[in-house]
Amino acid sequence: MITISGVRRDYTDEVAIGPVDLVIPEGGMTALIGPNGAGKSTLLTMIGRLMGMDAGSIEIAGYDVSSTKSADLAKIVSILRQENHFITRLTVRQLVGFGRFPYSKGRLNRTDEQIITRAIEFLDLTALEGRYLDELSGGQRQRAYVAMVLAQDTEVVLLDEPLNNLDMKHAVQMMKHLHRAAAELGRTIVIVLHDINFAARYADRICAMKDGQVVEFGAPAEIMTDAVLTRVFDTEVQVVDGPSGPLAVYY
CATH class of the missing domain: 3.40.50.300 (P-loop containing nucleotide triphosphate hydrolases)
Structure with a gap:
């Protein structure tokens, strides 16, 4: 609440x-x-x-x-702003992995990887997880950002x-x-x-x-x-x- x-x-x-x-x-x-x-x-x-x-x-x-x-x-609580300034040489999976930072501090463990995979699957991004962000359409990139927020597990x-x-x-x-x-x-x-x-x-x-x-x-x-x-x-x-x-x- x-x-x-x-x-x-x-x-x-x-x-x-x-x-x-x-x-x-x-x-x-x-x-x-x-x-x-x-x-x-x-x-x-x-x-x-x-x-x-x-x-x-x-x-x-x-x-x-x-x-x-x-x-x-x-x-x-997690938040996604309107302005998403992405790094072009970042893959979808790497981006979604940022959602785990409050828990992993950058050192992803097996549990983190499982949560990342679930978020990617939930947003139908499995086939794109190895693609770089600048290779995606606007809709695909927006889904990747939402997957990152969901991976934060708030x-x-x-x-x-x-x-x-x-x-x-x-x-x-x-x-x-x-x-x-x-x-x-x-x-x-x-x-x-x-x-x-x-x-x-x-x-x-x-x-x-x-x-x-x-x-x-x-x-x-x-x-x-x-x-x-x-x-x-x-x-x-x-x-x-x-x-x-x-x-x-x-x-």
Whole structure:
């Protein structure tokens, strides 16, 4: 469980995130959605302690994010940022192996290798594990980064717009992999998404943000309404019945 209490990040007198009070339950996938500048990525990076807070507190599984030692926190929460600066002469397996650093400190043992192999298999990367990152497509490379995060073997996984630069096919495949990770591996996944329809289709909960505030939080059926989405995105939205659930149509 992630407990966010009175969290605030101040940029200027006019621009601030929060205060945010939110409890994200254990397990499943929670999608952070909202317009650009709503504070989604800022909130995610504060949860992952990659950005400091000006007020408030965040606890993950009972551990205070601000005061827990980095070595201990890295075994509880993992995060994948939008910007992945990869080394071209790194193979997929070597990249995924970085996820074991909190445990191995760079000296991989048999258990580490087994966990790396499982993460590679889970993301359907076995045939590519010996390939260098610059030899992969954008979708393949993004899957490799997600495999690295899963290999870190943390209870909580934070993903900042992992669908960026993916075409429709690879975006769907990625969301299916992440949904499986939450369901089959028991991970608590918090993901920033721009596409509300992906959130509705694959997430267990949706947190809608606007102007640095959480304005709605609930199951997809609660968020996927004309009134809620129109208010969140400041544009007319109609929710229609699709073959796999509700779909948002923008005008």
